[in-house]
Amino acid sequence: MNKNDIFIIHGTDYKDMTLRLLTEAGLAEQIKDRGRHIALKPNLLGTMRAEDGATTHPQLVCGAIEYLQSHGFTHISIMEGSWVGERTSRSFEALGYTDISKKYGIPLIDLQKDEGVSCDAKGMKLSVCRKALETDFLINMPVVKGHCQTHITCALKNNKGLIPNSEKRRFHTMGLHKPIAHLSTVVRNDFILVDNICGDLDFEEGGNPVYMNRIWAARDPVLCDAFVCDCLGLPVDEVPYIRMAERLGTGCADTSKAHLVFLNESTDTEYMEITGPRRSSPLPRRVQKLAGYTAPKDSCSACYGSLIHALHRLSEAGKLHQGLPPVCIGQGYKGQTGEIGVGSCTSCFKNSLRGCPPKAIDMVKFLEENWL
Numbered sequence: 001m002n003k004n005d006i007f008i009i010h011g012t013d014y015k016d017m018t019l020r021l022l023t024e025a026g027l028a029e030q031i032k033d034r035g036r037h038i039a040l041k042p043n044l045l046g047t048m049r050a051e052d053g054a055t056t057h058p059q060l061v062c063g064a065i066e067y068l069q070s071h072g073f074t075h076i077s078i079m080e081g082s083w084v085g086e087r088t089s090r091s092f093e094a095l096g097y098t099d100i101s102k103k104y105g106i107p108l109i110d111l112q113k114d115e116g117v118s119c120d121a122k123g124m125k126l127s128v129c130r131k132a133l134e135t136d137f138l139i140n141m142p143v144v145k146g147h148c149q150t151h152i153t154c155a156l157k158n159n160k161g162l163i164p165n166s167e168k169r170r171f172h173t174m175g176l177h178k179p180i181a182h183l184s185t186v187v188r189n190d191f192i193l194v195d196n197i198c199g200d201l202d203f204e205e206g207g208n209p210v211y212m213n214r215i216w217a218a219r220d221p222v223l224c225d226a227f228v229c230d231c232l233g234l235p236v237d238e239v240p241y242i243r244m245a246e247r248l249g250t251g252c253a254d255t256s257k258a259h260l261v262f263l264n265e266s267t268d269t270e271y272m273e274i275t276g277p278r279r280s281s282p283l284p285r286r287v288q289k290l291a292g293y294t295a296p297k298d299s300c301s302a303c304y305g306s307l308i309h310a311l312h313r314l315s316e317a318g319k320l321h322q323g324l325p326p327v328c329i330g331q332g333y334k335g336q337t338g339e340i341g342v343g344s345c346t347s348c349f350k351n352s353l354r355g356c357p358p359k360a361i362d363m364v365k366f367l368e369e370n371w372l
């Protein structure tokens, strides 16, 4: 897997998807030495559930451990420091990580109990947890989510769990962006396993999950986060820490240079259909409001999730209003005609955005030009 590759897999069996993704990405060949200490770093900011769009799905961690153990790696741990105000030990327990630890014989490392080491992060003094610095290979496992302060959160911001609580507080006094960028110069991000299953619309603590049912693998945290912007419909320049990290040499923020490898097609329609027979719980209130601007018919989760994020951007910009014709989306529109639709399934419509699925950033532009 090259540094500019982003591998993407769709589906609903998250553990099996992880196993296949890591196999296709050749993770074992990247780690090489079976004696290296490998740390898995999920996003467990608190005790909020993965299903609510807040934390990393435990099935990804199980899949990663099974992959590593089956390839002869024995020195594996799970490390995290929850956010200030929550004990990591409570997050581990509440989210099933204590059970995972017992099942696979993998230690849990609570970085809130670790000591901080002062590092020169390219001109900024930062304190980083010793155990994170001593890791030989770090697998960052962030969740793709909206964030009320930084707009998005994924690989670069997930590194904040690798610093002591006192440093987390200091990051906020420094405005987050600059220290997040500098932190990327001293912590390892050897491999990124991205949970793009149902991250929240705009809050890192969850509550409004948007199902996309995807998992990615990447090697460049800057490129990964720039691609998150594309997927959530946001220009990269609106998330300053991404370009700052690029300028500091961590990676590339130009997604036109990303090599996207889709391991399968997006076909599941399980979660986002408003009227589908398989939906067991109502859409979250804020997602439901945005869904009111759409007319889905057998839409794939990745496609519909992208449209929800695009509509959220337009809503934030104050551009949505009553009386707009619904935006059609989904496999049920194949071969049909209509006014406006997104995705290749609506290619016979008067106005249609190609792509399978199209990215949210392209949907925003298309809807601004053809719908509003």
Ligand code: SF4
Residues within 6 Å of the ligand: 266, 267, 298, 299, 300, 302, 303, 329, 330, 331, 342, 343, 344, 345, 346, 355, 356, 357, 358
């Ligand atoms: S364009 Fe159609 S087939 Fe492709 S992701 Fe969207 S709904 Fe699914």
